[in-house]
Amino acid sequence: MSAELKTAAHVTNHGNGHVTVTNFAGRAHVALNDKPLRANFRRAMDGLMAKRAAQFPDAGDLAKLRARGAAIKERALARLPELLEQLEARCTENGIKVHWAETTGEANRIVLDIFQGHGVRTVVKGKSMVSEEMHLNAFLGEHGIEAVESDLGEYIIQLAGEMPSHIVMPCIHKNKMQIGQLFAEHIEGQRYTEDVDELTAAARRVMRARFAEADAGISGVNFAVAETGTLVLVENEGNGRMSTTLPPLHVAVMGIEKLVETMADIPPLLALLPRSATGQPITTYVNMITSPRKPGEKDGPQEIHLVLLDNGRTRVYADLELRETLRCIRCGACMNHCPVYARVGGHTYDAVYPGPIGKILTPQIAGLDVAEDLPHASSLCNACVEVCPVKIPIADILVRLRRESVRPSASQAVKGGGSGWTLSEASAWTGWKWLNAHPLLYRMGTGVLSALGHLIPPSMPPLKAWTSVRTKPKFAAQTLHQLARDKGFDDE
Amino acid sequence: MSTAASVPAERPSTVYFFGTCLVDLFYPEAGLAGMELLKREGLRVVFPQGQTCCGQPARNCGFFEEARTVVRAQFAAFPEPWPIIVPSGSCAGMMRVHYPQLFAGEPDQAQAEAFASRVYELSWFLVHVLDLKLEDKGEPVTVTWHASCHSMREMGITDEPKRLLRSLSNVTLVENPRERECCGFGGTFSVRQPEVSAAMVADKIASVEATGASEMVTGDCGCMMNISGAMEKAGTPMRSRHLAEFLLERGDVR
Numbered sequence: 001m002s003a004e005l006k007t008a009a010h011v012t013n014h015g016n017g018h019v020t021v022t023n024f025a026g027r028a029h030v031a032l033n034d035k036p037l038r039a040n041f042r043r044a045m046d047g048l049m050a051k052r053a054a055q056f057p058d059a060g061d062l063a064k065l066r067a068r069g070a071a072i073k074e075r076a077l078a079r080l081p082e083l084l085e086q087l088e089a090r091c092t093e094n095g096i097k098v099h100w101a102e103t104t105g106e107a108n109r110i111v112l113d114i115f116q117g118h119g120v121r122t123v124v125k126g127k128s129m130v131s132e133e134m135h136l137n138a139f140l141g142e143h144g145i146e147a148v149e150s151d152l153g154e155y156i157i158q159l160a161g162e163m164p165s166h167i168v169m170p171c172i173h174k175n176k177m178q179i180g181q182l183f184a185e186h187i188e189g190q191r192y193t194e195d196v197d198e199l200t201a202a203a204r205r206v207m208r209a210r211f212a213e214a215d216a217g218i219s220g221v222n223f224a225v226a227e228t229g230t231l232v233l234v235e236n237e238g239n240g241r242m243s244t245t246l247p248p249l250h251v252a253v254m255g256i257e258k259l260v261e262t263m264a265d266i267p268p269l270l271a272l273l274p275r276s277a278t279g280q281p282i283t284t285y286v287n288m289i290t291s292p293r294k295p296g297e298k299d300g301p302q303e304i305h306l307v308l309l310d311n312g313r314t315r316v317y318a319d320l321e322l323r324e325t326l327r328c329i330r331c332g333a334c335m336n337h338c339p340v341y342a343r344v345g346g347h348t349y350d351a352v353y354p355g356p357i358g359k360i361l362t363p364q365i366a367g368l369d370v371a372e373d374l375p376h377a378s379s380l381c382n383a384c385v386e387v388c389p390v391k392i393p394i395a396d397i398l399v400r401l402r403r404e405s406v407r408p409s410a411s412q413a414v415k416g417g418g419s420g421w422t423l424s425e426a427s428a429w430t431g432w433k434w435l436n437a438h439p440l441l442y443r444m445g446t447g448v449l450s451a452l453g454h455l456i457p458p459s460m461p462p463l464k465a466w467t468s469v470r471t472k473p474k475f476a477a478q479t480l481h482q483l484a485r486d487k488g489f490d491d492e
Numbered sequence: 493m494s495t496a497a498s499v500p501a502e503r504p505s506t507v508y509f510f511g512t513c514l515v516d517l518f519y520p521e522a523g524l525a526g527m528e529l530l531k532r533e534g535l536r537v538v539f540p541q542g543q544t545c546c547g548q549p550a551r552n553c554g555f556f557e558e559a560r561t562v563v564r565a566q567f568a569a570f571p572e573p574w575p576i577i578v579p580s581g582s583c584a585g586m587m588r589v590h591y592p593q594l595f596a597g598e599p600d601q602a603q604a605e606a607f608a609s610r611v612y613e614l615s616w617f618l619v620h621v622l623d624l625k626l627e628d629k630g631e632p633v634t635v636t637w638h639a640s641c642h643s644m645r646e647m648g649i650t651d652e653p654k655r656l657l658r659s660l661s662n663v664t665l666v667e668n669p670r671e672r673e674c675c676g677f678g679g680t681f682s683v684r685q686p687e688v689s690a691a692m693v694a695d696k697i698a699s700v701e702a703t704g705a706s707e708m709v710t711g712d713c714g715c716m717m718n719i720s721g722a723m724e725k726a727g728t729p730m731r732s733r734h735l736a737e738f739l740l741e742r743g744d745v746r
Contacts, residue, residue: 027689033738038691338673343691363571373730377685379678379692380552381641396593403554421556429550433558436513437565439542446517453517461681470721480511480520489509489527491541491574 004201024373027348028248032235037173037282041345044172048336051279069272070391072265073327076226080317084308086212090229094291096304104134105307108346111136111218111251114305115145118249120215124207126240127151128220129330130253130309132352133365146219148210148241152203159186165346167353168277168332173345207239217243217301221271221328224306227262231306233287234273236280241287250301252289256308257317257326269329271423273390277331311417314364319413325360327390334384334394340377349374358382361399368405369416375401377455445477497612497647498619499589500575508576510566510611512713515734522734526579526614529740533622538693542569546578548586551594552679560594562595567603568741576610577617579736580712581643582612584719589646596732608678613643615653615711624744628660635738636666636705638696638714638719641674660742670699689708690716693722700746708732 031037032435056062076083088098101107111134115123123140125131125147135149137158149158153170157163159182164170171179176194183202184192190202219240223232231252232238244250260266272282293300313414316322335341335355346354351362351371359378363371401414406426408417435445453475457469466472478486485491497703507530511523527537543566547559566587571577578584588611595604618624637657643649657665676692677683683689696719708730710716720732 025685028685032687032691064743079496088623189646254698339676339692340685340688343695344688377688378682379641379674379676379681379689381674381678382645383641383672383674386645399552399554401554402552403556406554407556425553426555429553429558432550433555433561436544436547436562439544439565439569442544443541446513449517462680465683465686466721467725468686469693469725470718471724473721475517476520478520480516480523480539481541483520484509484511484527485541487524488541489537492538 010420024348024350026379028344028348031348034179036175037345038343040175041366045336045342046171048279052276052333052336053279055275055279055281064265065272066389069329069389070327072260072268072491073329073390076260076265077317077323077326079256080256080259080260083261084256085384086225086226087229087259088308090226090287091306092229094229096229096231096291099305099307100310101307102310104294104309104311106141107134107253107311108136109308110307111253112140112143112145114249114251115140115216116143118215118303120145122210122214123216123218124150124210124214124239124243124247125154126217126235126243127154127170128218128253129164130220130255130354131218132164133311134253134309136253148207148214150207150210150237150243150466152200152237152239153236155184155203159183159428163347163352165354166205166332166335166432167355167357168359173347200425211242211246214243214247216249216251217245219244219250219252221252221258222273222304223266224254224259225261225263225266226259229290231287231289232266233247233289234270234283234285235287236278236284238285241285244287244289245300249300249305250289250292250303251305253307256310256313257328273329273331276333276387276389315413316364319409322364322397322413324392325357325364325397327392328357328361329364329390330357331356331389333387333389337380337383337387339383340347340379349377349388355391355461356394360392360394360401362407363401364414364418367415368401369419372416372420375399375405375453406432434458443479445479446481450475450477450479450482493667495510497577497620499618503582503621504535504538504575506538506572506574508570508572508574508610509537509539510543510546510570510576510578510583510587511539512578514713514717515579518717518721519734522737523579525734525740526577526736529618529624529736530577532701532745533624535622538572538574540569544569546583546586547594548583548590549679551590553583554596560576563591563594563604564600567600569608570607570610571706573610575612575617575621577612577614579614579734580714581613581640581647581649582712582714583730584611585642586645587611611730613647613711615643615656616647618739619652619655624656624739625746626656626659626739627746628662628663629740630660630662630742632662634664634705634706635707635709636668636700636703637671638668638675638700638708638712638715638732639671640709640710643711644672649711653709655742656735656739657709660739663742666703666705668699668703670696673699675715675719677714679714682718687717690722693718694726697723697726697728701730704733707738709735709738711735 156171383484405420550559655743674688
């Protein structure tokens with residue numbers, strides 16, 4: 001099948017230490033040969049799985065809670081257009097200025113305009129995946145505004161000039177030795193150490209100064225409550241609270257799917273998110289932001305802006321099956337439990353959102369023409385489906401995307417649909433269909449394979465890929481069809 | 493996701509056996525053992541010669557029309573309302589969980605749903621419908637169980653196969669702490685992402701070998717082809733067999 005050739009690792013070694021890779025298999029090849037990286041991920045994911053399991057000791061309770069989480073998000077999505085209007089109205093009443101952005105480019109422009117209007121030069125940032133989607137730091141940097149990540153993990157990868165490798169724990173691919181080296185290189189006066197407390201203290205020192213001098217803060221949003229216009233933000237380091245309360249100006253960025261209907265929807269989601277994500281009963285900080293500083297109040301920003309980003313989400317929304325993707329609460333449990341992610345790490349996905357959720361989200365947002373191999377980078381083991389706190393049928397959506405890539409739906413639900421089609425693969429499945437839809441042909445074909453299958457050379461694709469680490473399967477001398485008949489089993 | 497089967501109101505007297513294409517070509521002795529076990533329990537076992545493949549490979553690759561054509565051939569091959577017993581959690585999951593989805597909105601949707609409701613994974617049927625009791629006649633042996641992802645997460649099979657193994661007095665079952673982790677087979681995944689699949693099966697082998705068992709027993713021949721093929725290539729072969737074969741060889745009806 002041509003699939004093997006299409007997805008073979010595209011790795012070019014330039015001989016000068018530079019290696020370029022252009023597809024998932026190629027990046028996986030590099031990651032799989034990086035021993036420390038593999039050890040870091042395996043250890044981290046094992047720990048996260050154990051911690052999550054300890055938080056949900058009762059399978060029945062968990063099933064109920066997941067059903068509730070899924071229902072809350074489904075209910076909100078069903079009314080998304082009107083809830084968004086409600087959120088805008090409530091926020092506006094509360095003094096939060098709401099902006100709409102269809103593309104990441106528009107969102108960046110909006111943020112820049114706000115900052116330039118206020119003469120902002122330095123910004124502290126709480127963790128936000130939507131801002132990663134926008135590549136906001138780089139954009140602001142190009143316009144002379146320095147944005148410093150205040151989440152420890154994000155700060156570390158910002159120093160390293162890397163992308164997050166996990167949506168909750170962005171620097172999970174690094175160990176303390178690597179972080180120690182990074183700090184010694186980048187933080188003035190910091191010696192090399194593997195002492196985690198000392199490293200954390202060093203980052204805190206840098207951060208405290210940044211918080212004090214920042215002209216503005218940026219944050220993401222975990223949940224926005226339409227009923228009250230409240231932005232809910234969970235975090236563990238207090239940096240989210242500092243970023244949203246210390247500077248005089250706060251800009252929050254969120255994807256339009258982060259809405260819930262009422263405040264009563266928040267507790268069940270908070271019961272699911274930290275437990276699924278990091279195995280914590282609750283995060284150290286739960287921030288609820290409803291308005292800027294009011295007259296007589298002693299803290300909080302004078303001005304708050306909320307930027308609502310679409311970036312392809314309404315397109316996903318239009319398709320009822322794909323819409324389930326938008327239930328995601330970004331806990332990362334799917335990647336923590338993914339046997340593929342645990343081995344190749346987040347950077348192999350070459351996307352803002354790695355792991356199982358990334359495999360379904362990236363092709364829908366960026367298009368199958370640029371991410372055609374992601375839906376195939378799964379054994380469909382369903383481990384992600386089993387743990388998803390809002391019950392997203394990730395495996396079914398992976399298969400749906402595989403379908404869109406070879407035979408796009410009439411509605412053209414996904415950009416770049418059809419880009420994975422090849423004549424050789426389509427022909428192979430046509431042949432497969434004929435053989436398996438005609439029992440007589442099937443019995444003749446399998447009979448021939450039983451007799452002569454041993455002659456097929458192991459170097460023939462796709463056997464070549466198979467036999468790289470396994471022996472060639474041995475055809476039995478007689479098929480089960482033949483044996484069943486010989487042993488006198490009835491045919492009808 | 494998992495659609496746990498329900499026990500039929502009456503113990504059936506006749507059942508169909510769906511062998512699966514993989515068993516048909518590579519492990520017919522596993523299929524035959526499954527049929528013998530059912531027959532030994534007094535059931536009439538019918539093996540339609542018109543059966544071929546459950547359609548999962550094409551469905552999983554997005555070729556739904558081709559899959560449906562092949563599935564319709566199975567509808568034709570299993571016309572009577574008898575239970576359909578499948579010696580694979582993965583193929584059973586395709587038939588039970590995915591047929592209704594695959595035929596949603598098709599003219600034969602009702603037929604797909606009715607067919608799906610008749611599908612049982614072999615070990616589940618042995619435990620819950622036949623209440624199989626075995627007397628161990630084999631030598632003492634230590635085995636480990638390999639659970640397939642689809643048997644666990646689509647068919648909702650958790651303890652049934654291990655319960656059968658534990659019921660054998662001379663069999664010591666050592667469980668694999670990484671039992672729930674995928675072996676890396678995944679059908680075409682193994683050849684589309686061969687290096688990732690290779691890393692997964694290497695870790696699986698290590699965890700299977702670490703149990704110290706002399707034999708690995710499983711209920712899915714896809715996983716077995718992957719794991720035992722990789723063990724053989726690595727030069728550390730351990731005996732591996734389908735549960736049906738293992739039970740038939742060791743257990744006398746009690």
